[in-house]
Amino acid sequence: MFIFYSCVHIMLPLCERVIFSLATFSKPWRPFPENNENIRTFLKSYKPRNQDANHLRILFLGPVGAGKSSFINSTDSVLQGRVTGRGLTDATSGKTFTKKYKTFKFSKGSQGHYSFVCNDIMGMEQNDSGVHVNDVILALRGHVKEGYEFIPQQQLNEGDLGYRSCPSLNDRVHVLVTVVPSDSVSLLSEEVVKKLREVRLAASKMDIPQLAILTKVDEACPKAKQDPKNIYKSKYLKEQVEIFSQLLGLPVNCIFLVKNYSSEISSDDATDAHILCALKQMIVYGDDFLNHLNDTFE
Template sequence: MAEIQRCYKSVLSKWLGGRKEFTLLYQATRDGCSASVFHQKCNGKGPTVTLLYNTAGYVFGGYTSIAWTATTITCVCGYAASYPPDTTKWTCSYCGAKGNESYLSTTSQYSNDPAAFIFRLTDKKSFKPKFYRVKQAGNAVIQNSLNGPCFGSDLQPFTKTVTKTDNYFQGNGSINVGTHYNMAGDDNTVFCGNNVQYTDIEVYQVTESEGKHFASASADGAWRKTGQVNCQMLQSYIERFTPPEGSKVKAVNMLLLGAVGAGKSSFFNSINSVFQGEITGLARSGSADRSLTTTYRRYRVKSNVTGDTLKIRFCDTRGLECDGGLDLVDLIAVVEGHIPDRLQFNPTAPINSDCTGYNSSPSPDDKIHCIAFVIDGTTVDVFPEKILHAIKSLQQRINTKGIPQVIILTKADKVCMEVQENVGDMFNSATIGDLVEQAGHLFGLPRSCVFPVKNYEDEVEVDKLVHMPLLLCLKQVLRFADDYLQDSISSD
């Protein structure tokens, strides 16, 4: 059964005024894009949220606090029948007409709902939530047995039955925003890209949450306690860190590994920004279907306070992809230190000893000392199986080597509206606490190895509230790497 994505749940709950639960009632890809099935599954179920996904990457929909209901449908002969019949097999008991929805008609009935609103959650796959209040409450919802969920005359996705073609349902209703809902100047293009090709349509029942969430929050509400530590203390610790004597390591090598678009290059840029005191963009980052990182890079960070270079290298690779990207052979070669800085990856062939610059005899200083799985926090609920399998395969190989692993959850601010408004609430958000627990379970790592962060994306100036989660993550990585190196020394 599909679950509403955590970031959608968070913002919808905020708009609805409290922690809510969302139970899937209807899904077009599962149940068929059929008005009769929609009504059979959703009528009388109380408040609902409808989500529509289109081929342009928009997620949008509507909320109503009242239940969907049936209206009387009528055969063309004038005979009225109680709903619901099966409109594809219905036979009129009066004239015998059957088997075609064109024989049926119905009268729309408007329902009053001052609490109704329509909304957009994503814009071209980018999470940009915005909601629009009803301005004519008496026309908030249209009840029509031959239509799917209708929000006034503004949002009417489909009528009767739509067959899926080319991986989408072609909407045969209409979108005309601004009629019964206050769009504040936004039009169809802003709302949904003016696209009615639906990859899926979902309707969720909305109920009050029973309050079951991350159970390890402290008495003051924090799920992760940071004690009396502050950014200056953390930054000073990191600046003073040196690998243990006898490890033959000049600097800790931290491998950043994640799917395309997860934010691993942005994570390095954010760390660099912290220590430079201004927003930087040394590592190439952005939005693309394929990895923007095409070479293996070992980045260093210099502190603008001490003037010294940190004793940590951030090792950036191509992003993992469901179809292409780094394979296990390449990953093992990176972990074992065979790959020199600035090696260009070949997308058609794995790395081998014949590659230019291949290091056949890596020293401890060449090898990876900690692996950070960089995960887009908004995708934990729907993490790609192929990429998860690749990560699990790598974990099986490196677990025997004892190399420490952490999870960096980027875009944590987009998972929780409270954190989006105030990054300082990162460790007080039950939603983030839930996410940390889920991510740890997904990758088989304890919660103490999972670090939610916000990368610098829109900002043009640094912010101490953004620094704190980043620095806590980096300090723990250095601690884990130090333990690993100390153990390596004792085993020699």
């Protein structure tokens, strides 16, 4: 069963839907991200204000094929200044490709590593074929060990080999990011939406800040594919952000549109700008959370 929300283009004939996907505003409805170098400087110099934390941990969650691993690859590409492929992806199977709980660190060369890490997790699917909601909640609390291989029909329990009994602040998740393809927001199954909301509510109870990324904007909007600077001019993409905001209950200003690197062999400033903008907000929100924890226990 699928949820179909009141969205003009869904009911239109194919030719009219194509025309709608081409429609743009005369001015961007959100300013185009600028000052790439300023953001790069911020990311390089970032250290958690909470001195009990060695790094800030970002967890990416979403349905199968959403682009979680691709966004992590794209982040690495932006930071390294070249297209990389550390997080394995699969564009053909239609099934979740990420099986293990894996932490990605990002190199600053001779300066060590950036003070934030990203965690990829098994995708959410209908029925019992994807990651278990309770396993995601355990990951938020830091109970899932590095390298644990998720078993969809069997949730992780205390005493299991992959269970961490006494997680430290560094093991916990400090920012939760939901990732969904921008061309299929309205086609998310009711069950997947329910699972995403369950995790979101659990994260809210822990005061973990939350953002979202809508990926594959180049597949959803020909204008965005033509030029990433058109992303926030697209009427179609703006509509997808608003629909997703209603679905998950996230404010619009916490939802970002990005184009991941996929077919490219070199990076470009316009694509980088959207990725850097989203990444900076993750760091800002996550550091506020860590700093609040520090204030709480002083």
